[in-house]
Amino acid sequence: MELTSHQFKSVSSAKLKDVKLQKALYKAKDGFVVPRAKVVAELDNFEEIRQAAADVRDHGLAHLDVYLEEWEKQAQAAGTIVHWAESYEELNALVVKIAQDNQVKKIIKSKSMVGEETGLNRYVEGHGIEVKETDLGEYIIQQADEHPSHIIAPATHKSKDDVADLFAEKHQRPRLDDAEKLTHEAREILRPHFLDADMGITGANFMIAETGSTVILTNEGNGRMTTTMPRVHVAISSIEKCIPTLDDFALMMRLLPRSATGQVISNYVSMTTGPKRAKDNDGPGEFHVIILDVGRTRVLGSDLRDALRCIRCGACMNHCPVYQNVGGHAYGWVYPGPIGSVLTPAYNGIENAIDLPNAATLCNQCGVVCPVKIPLPDLMRKLREKQYERNLKSSAEKWSLRLWAYLALRPKLYSIVTRIMARVGKLLGGDSRRINHLLFGGKDWTRHRDLPAPRGRTFRDIYLNRNKTTNR
Amino acid sequence: MPARENILARIRAANKAANVADVMDSSVADRLASPPISPLPKLEWDPEGQFKLRCHESASTLDEIAQIDELPRAVTRYLSKNTLPTKLVCWPEFIDLPWSAEGIQIESRGAIGDDKVGLTGSYCAIAETGTLVLLSGQESHATTSLLPETHIAVIRRSRIVKTMEDAWQLIRGEVVSLPRQVSFISGPSRTADIEMTLVYGAHGPFRVHVIILDQ
Numbered sequence: 001m002e003l004t005s006h007q008f009k010s011v012s013s014a015k016l017k018d019v020k021l022q023k024a025l026y027k028a029k030d031g032f033v034v035p036r037a038k039v040v041a042e043l044d045n046f047e048e049i050r051q052a053a054a055d056v057r058d059h060g061l062a063h064l065d066v067y068l069e070e071w072e073k074q075a076q077a078a079g080t081i082v083h084w085a086e087s088y089e090e091l092n093a094l095v096v097k098i099a100q101d102n103q104v105k106k107i108i109k110s111k112s113m114v115g116e117e118t119g120l121n122r123y124v125e126g127h128g129i130e131v132k133e134t135d136l137g138e139y140i141i142q143q144a145d146e147h148p149s150h151i152i153a154p155a156t157h158k159s160k161d162d163v164a165d166l167f168a169e170k171h172q173r174p175r176l177d178d179a180e181k182l183t184h185e186a187r188e189i190l191r192p193h194f195l196d197a198d199m200g201i202t203g204a205n206f207m208i209a210e211t212g213s214t215v216i217l218t219n220e221g222n223g224r225m226t227t228t229m230p231r232v233h234v235a236i237s238s239i240e241k242c243i244p245t246l247d248d249f250a251l252m253m254r255l256l257p258r259s260a261t262g263q264v265i266s267n268y269v270s271m272t273t274g275p276k277r278a279k280d281n282d283g284p285g286e287f288h289v290i291i292l293d294v295g296r297t298r299v300l301g302s303d304l305r306d307a308l309r310c311i312r313c314g315a316c317m318n319h320c321p322v323y324q325n326v327g328g329h330a331y332g333w334v335y336p337g338p339i340g341s342v343l344t345p346a347y348n349g350i351e352n353a354i355d356l357p358n359a360a361t362l363c364n365q366c367g368v369v370c371p372v373k374i375p376l377p378d379l380m381r382k383l384r385e386k387q388y389e390r391n392l393k394s395s396a397e398k399w400s401l402r403l404w405a406y407l408a409l410r411p412k413l414y415s416i417v418t419r420i421m422a423r424v425g426k427l428l429g430g431d432s433r434r435i436n437h438l439l440f441g442g443k444d445w446t447r448h449r450d451l452p453a454p455r456g457r458t459f460r461d462i463y464l465n466r467n468k469t470t471n472r
Numbered sequence: 473m474p475a476r477e478n479i480l481a482r483i484r485a486a487n488k489a490a491n492v493a494d495v496m497d498s499s500v501a502d503r504l505a506s507p508p509i510s511p512l513p514k515l516e517w518d519p520e521g522q523f524k525l526r527c528h529e530s531a532s533t534l535d536e537i538a539q540i541d542e543l544p545r546a547v548t549r550y551l552s553k554n555t556l557p558t559k560l561v562c563w564p565e566f567i568d569l570p571w572s573a574e575g576i577q578i579e580s581r582g583a584i585g586d587d588k589v590g591l592t593g594s595y596c597a598i599a600e601t602g603t604l605v606l607l608s609g610q611e612s613h614a615t616t617s618l619l620p621e622t623h624i625a626v627i628r629r630s631r632i633v634k635t636m637e638d639a640w641q642l643i644r645g646e647v648v649s650l651p652r653q654v655s656f657i658s659g660p661s662r663t664a665d666i667e668m669t670l671v672y673g674a675h676g677p678f679r680v681h682v683i684i685l686d687q
Contacts, residue, residue, distance in 0.1 A: 024667070031668035043513045052510040059496040059503075065483040067501050078555035078649065084475040136674055137665035154667060159666045187675055194675070195585045210504055211650050221618065221661040223677025227653065228614050239479060246502070250636035254513070261664075264526065265601040267677065269656035276652055279610040281582045282651045293479045301486030409652035 001119050001145060005332035005344055006351035011453040012326040012359070016448065021327055028156045028386035032318035035262020036369070053255050054373040057309035058247045061300065067209040068291070073288060074212025074420070078274030082288040088118035091292050095120060095201065095234055098288055102232045104129060104198040108190075109133040110216060110226040112203030113151055113312065114236045114292055116334045117347075120201070131201075132193045134222035136186055143170045149328030151335060151430055152260050152314045157327050190222075199458070200226035200284065205312065206288075207254065210245040215222050217257065217266040224270050235272070235335040238292040240300075240308040252311060255371035259313035276417045288397060290430055297345030304379050307342045309372040316366035316376055320357050331356060338366035338376040343382065357383035396440075415460060422454040429453020510635050519599035520684075523632050526602020530659030531672065532680040539687050541569060547591065547624060548574040550681050556622055562591035564611050566626070581614035583620050590677075591619035596631040596639055597615040597682075601658055604682070605639050608653040617657060626655075628685050 004011070015021055059290050060067055072082050085091035091114075099107065107124065109131055115121070121131045121142070133142040135156035141147065143166055148154030155163070163182055168175035171189060176182050202223060206213035214235045216223040243249060257263040276283030284429050299308055316339025317323040329335030332353070333344045341356035350357075357380040364375040387393055392402075407414045428435050434450040437443075445451065498508060527534055537546050551558055553611065560571075560578040565579035583590050592612065594604045604625050608614040617623045633639055636656075643650070661676030672678050 027668055031664070045513055048511045049513065057497045058492070058508065059494055062492060062494045063500045064487070065480045068480065068483070070500075070504060084479055086475045086478055092476065100635060111530055113684065114551075134675065135665070136663045138663065153668075155656060155665055156668075158666075160669075163666050179666040180671045183671040183674060185661055187673065190675065191585065213650060213654075219661070220663045220674035222674070224614070224618050224653075224655060225675055228618060239483065244503050246640040247507040247509055247637050250640065251510040253636060265603055265656065265658050267530070267658050267660075268663060269603075271650070271654040271656075272652065273650040273654075274652055275610070280652060281606060281607060281610065282613055282615045291479075293482065297479065297482035297486045300483065301489040305486075305490055305492070 001116050001334055003333050003344070003348050003352055005348075005356055007227060008048070008330055008353075008355035008359060009330060011332065012330040014075055015326045015330050020159055020162070022325075024159055025155050025327055026325055028150075028153065029318065032262065032314070036259060036315060036318070037261050037262075039258045039264055044260075049251065049254055050371055050373055053251055053311075053371060054309060056243065056251060056309075057372050060243050060248075061240065061305065061308055064239060064242060064300070067244055068239060071207050071209040071212050071242055074210070075274070076212070078212055079287065080212060080274050081286065081288045083288060084472050085290055085292045086294070088292075088294060090235060091118050091290055092120055092123040094290050095236070096124060098127070098232065098234055098286075099124065099129050099199055100127075102199065102286065102442055104232065106130045106132070106193065106197045106200055107199045108132050108134050108193055108197040108222075108226050108230060109138075110200070110202040110223045111138050111154070112201065112236055113334055114203055114238055115201065116148060117294070118236075118292070121234070132190065132197070134190055134194070134220075134226060135218070136183060139186055139190065140166065147329065148334075149315060149336065150317065151312055157329065175184070182368065194222075194225045194229050197230045197235065200230040200238065201234050202226050202237045204241055204289070205256070207237055207242045207291075208244075208246060208271075209242055211273055213271045215249065215269065215271045217269050219263075219267040224268050227270055227272050227419070228283055231284055232286045233272070233275070233286070234288045234290065236290045236292065238294075239296050240310075254388055256311050256313050258317040259369065259371040284392040294360065295343075296440035299343075299346045302346070303382055304342060304346050305375050307346060307379055307439055310339055310343075311372055315369040315371065316374075319365040319369045321361060321365070326359075336435065338380070339374070342376060342379045345383055350383060350390070351392055354387060354392055357381075357387070372388055415458070418458045422458045423456055426456040482547055499628070507640075512635065515600065515634050517555070518628065519632050519634050519651045521626065523597055523599040523602055527598070527659070527682055528602075529600050531662075532602070532659045532681050532682050534684065536583070536684045537686065540685060543626065543683065544569050544571050544574040544576060546577040546683055548576060550578075550624065551589065554622075554679070557588045559587075560591050560624075561587045561616055561620070563593055563613065563616060565589055565593055583615040583618070585619060587620045589622045589624065590616035590618075590653045591624045592617045592626070594625050594631070596633055596642055597627045598634070598636055598639055599632055600635050602679075602683070603636075603656045603658045606655040606657060607643075609651050614653055614655065616657065620677055621656075621673070621677055622679045622681070623660075623684075624681045626683045628687070632684075635649070
């Protein structure tokens with residue numbers, strides 16, 4: 001997928017004014033946050049389970065080479081054909097080669113974020129092969145020729161009316177007006193494709209070393225269809241999805257659906273180990289898995305490696321005040337929200353996503369809800385430091401920081417300057433006690449909100465005074 | 473395969489460079505040989521009661537029978553109550569029951585696109601989440617629980633285990649190697665991709681009916 005994160009500021013400003021998007025985001029927020037809180041509270045030892053999951057992920061990453069080799073050994077023993085890819089181009093080309101070797105004309109696809117990274121659909125279609133997305137959200141996005149705005153609810157930025165217009169146009173059928181009818185129309189349209197597609201492509205939420213399996217979670221059943229109906233199945237995944245054992249998977253399952261959609265388990269958890277067996281009467285005759293490393297090993301060797309624990313639940317974005325206001329598209333790549341603000345620069349180069357680690361209040365909502373305890377605010381802070389070290393900060397920001405540092409090292413001068421500022425601020429605030437037009441760098445700050453005006457005294461003045469009072 | 477060797481070499485180099493201590497006491501070999509169980513939540517419920525509660529929450533319906541030859545009657549009861557077709561496909565294990573007496577047409581084969589009702593067994597079920605565990609195989613077609621609009625599943629009471637960890641223990645003890653697919657099914661197919669509105673019957677079955685068998 002093309003990276004447009006450098007447009008974060010302009011796109012997010014536009015998104016803030018997009019009334020339809022704001023409505024959709026408001027709805028989505030309650031749809032995710034409230035159910036999650038309810039099912040997390042059902043676990044009396046959520047924190048203990050979370051810590052265990054973080055430990056299992058860390059352990060898996062610390063021995064990732066051994067676990068991947070074990071995974072490969074077990075997968076091959078079950079008849080899986082394993083491929084490795086070091087670039088997006090390599091993965092895409094492998095998929096096309098498998099398709100061509102099997103005379104594939106039509107592919108059905110279950111959601112894959114790795115596929116979004118590599119721009120798989122466009123590439124495959126460029127080779128004259130039809131690809132149908134089958135997750136309802138992804139299908140909507142594909143029909144609209146857009147990118148997902150959320151990793152588990154890709155069409156969350158679209159209203160029911162948008163979908164109704166889109167389906168009426170694309171399906172050439174009368175316009176429908178409710179979610180149920182629209183969903184069932186998509187079912188009716190997609191069902192024949194499930195039955196006659198030659199190949200299925202899925203992602204993999206996890207790869208399990210113990211058994212050489214890949215697992216996908218869906219609610220719709222499109223994942224089961226895609227892994228069962230066509231004669232060839234290709235799963236695309238990336239190295240960090242590998243976990244040690246089936247019991248470690250059971251642990252992840254206590255956290256992933258809860259954190260993602262507020263469910264105790266996703267409707268369909270489908271674990272695939274090899275192709276159809278000799279006497280089976282259903283399932284694909286060939287099963288391929290392509291394991292990708294783009295950016296992952298670089299992150300593994302860096303101080304951002306905690307981000308590789310991510311199990312792609314989306315809780316960090318659902319709880320992020322920035323994401324809740326600008327939506328996923330503003331982030332300009334595959335992964336939005338706090339995890340996107342870390343992975344996008346980590347995978348694509350920090351100079352290509354300067355705004356993302358700064359587009360955070362560091363309120364730590366993301367860190368608190370992350371089921372594998374990724375310290376997202378710390379990682380964003382580290383990225384900010386790297387920007388500074390690499391001289392990527394704007395000169396205004398650099399000079400303001402230098403000025404502040406100069407003052408902070410001179411307490412007397414600091415006291416004088418802040419006293420003046422507090423008094424000027426009080427004057428500027430006037431009767432409303434709010435400043436709504438800051439100058440220079442502050443202009444952007446007050447564009448969407450007011451600054452509460454200082455009340456004329458500095459913190460230090462008040463603190464000194466308080467000490468005098470108590471000492472008496 | 474240069475990609476494979478390159479990736480593995482990069483992982484080793486990265487882990488060496490990061491120099492992080494392993495948080496686990498057990499080695500990789502030990503973990504794979506006898507997988508440890510991570511902390512569980514309190515499981516202070518009766519498995520059968522919890523299973524039923526979760527089935528209800530995930531919009532599955534429930535029935536109970538004492539013996540397997542009561543199955544045709546229970547299936548008929550469900551189908552007529554919901555005015556559903558009386559033509560079924562089923563797993564081979566159920567074909568020899570007295571179906572014709574109930575006026576049910578039934579075939580033992582995998583499902584195809586037009587089949588409306590599928591009848592399956594279950595390998596086991598998980599109480600914690602109200603989940604049916606189905607193993608694909610020669611005698612347990614995956615399509616039967618997937619393509620029809622209605623999925624009826626039979627689960628033996630003794631096969632309701634507490635957790636997914638218990639299910640793995642059962643599988644490790646009874647099954648030589650994992651089948652092509654292990655399917656965990658918790659209620660009918662659903663989506664909320666349009667404005668967070670919950671809709672059943674996205675691509676899989678609209679209805680899941682669970683029949684608990686005593687024997």
